Amino acid sequence: MTDAAQTISDRIQEKLDHLTRAERQLALSILENYPASGLGPLSALAKDANVSVPTVARMVQKLGYKGYPDFQSELREELRAKAKGPIAKHETWAEAAPSEHLLNRFTDAVIDNIRLTLGQIDPDAFDEACALVADPSRHLFIAGGRITHTLAEYFFMHMQVIRPNLTHVQSTSSTWPHYLLNAKEDDVFVIFDVRRYENNTLKLAEIAHARGAKIVLFTDQWRSPVHHLADITFSCRIIAPSAWDSTTTTMLLVETMISSVQNLNWDETKERMEHLEEMFDQTKLFRKFT
Incomplete structure (x- = not known):
């Protein structure tokens, strides 16, 4: 049965x-x-x-x-x-449009992706991954690919605020092996790899794994070859009525992880955010209306 x-x-x-x-x-x-x-x-x-x-x-x-x-x-x-x-x-989601309109069909597909992805995620594994990412004693490396580098950059930008001791690996660059020179046992690599899986990303994961690092992988429902090296894998459904795959489900998990890691390190994160805001004020980066 x-x-x-x-x-x-x-x-x-x-x-x-x-x-x-x-x-x-x-x-x-x-x-x-x-x-x-x-x-x-x-x-x-x-x-x-x-x-x-x-x-x-x-x-x-x-x-x-x-x-x-x-x-x-x-x-x-x-x-x-x-x-x-x-x-x-x-x-329908876009009430002014017919149910068969792409606005509604795409939204239906994304919601199905989210439902099916969350139904397969082990909450304990997610919490374990967040704890690894939150540990400031472990150097955190973040790497994406040709398309997923945008997710990696988004994740890296938030982690910069939350914790020290991290590196954004430019995996699409020929100089990416330089980033691994300082990688050591029990460091953490967060890797994004969806179809079409990239050779550079797999080689990066192989070197990181050989050095004893922990690997947290964000991939699709078919799973990148990096899956066989990863300690924790999150398989996100990416199918949408488009020539391009959808990153919505992956972004949902990324933003949830950001929130979790922030909470795990809140005292340190709050202090870092306060210092950052002081620097923003000094540089006048943002307009103030008060």
Whole structure:
């Protein structure tokens, strides 16, 4: 019997690291277009994922189903459950736009991303990651990639205020190995890596891991190769009706972590913020209206 509180997507995520190469290829194909990918015939699903029909049969059994019909039956139950609540269904986020307008479709996708991501996060693991990041005795390194460098910069800017002893690793630069010269055992690396996974980021993680550093990874639902080196991984759903992936769920976790770390170090953070505000006043960086 499967756990009724879990979605099929949840169960696939749990099993990802224990699947064969072909089964993992199938799983990622299902997640890519979930839930529509599982509604067609078994042979169509196998063809779309470029795997054999027996591979599909084996994987659904690994997920806890007797066969593909049981798998599809539960998937349809998920869809029926989501369709309940006609009043809520009638209301849209942008009320002036039709429900099929991109404003509403994109918002629906992002909210689904948040719900599915939070449903898979272990609160204890999140608290552990925050404690690692908050520990000023550990040097904190923060690294992102071609797109995710914006998330890394945002996180770094806040950590600069909250705590000392940190480095923003410019992983897209050819000089990034210089940043690792001072990395030592039990330092902390916060790494952002989503598809298309970057070779520089993986190599950085490999060197950090070899030096005994702790790695906290923010990635997508398919998981960066850095996942195999990370002490704690947060898999964020990023699918949206766009040519670009959505960073909303990842930003939600980043801002939540900022808040948690701030609270863990509040006395020191408050003092640092007061000093920073004094410097802002001296430099007249911001306008004052009083």
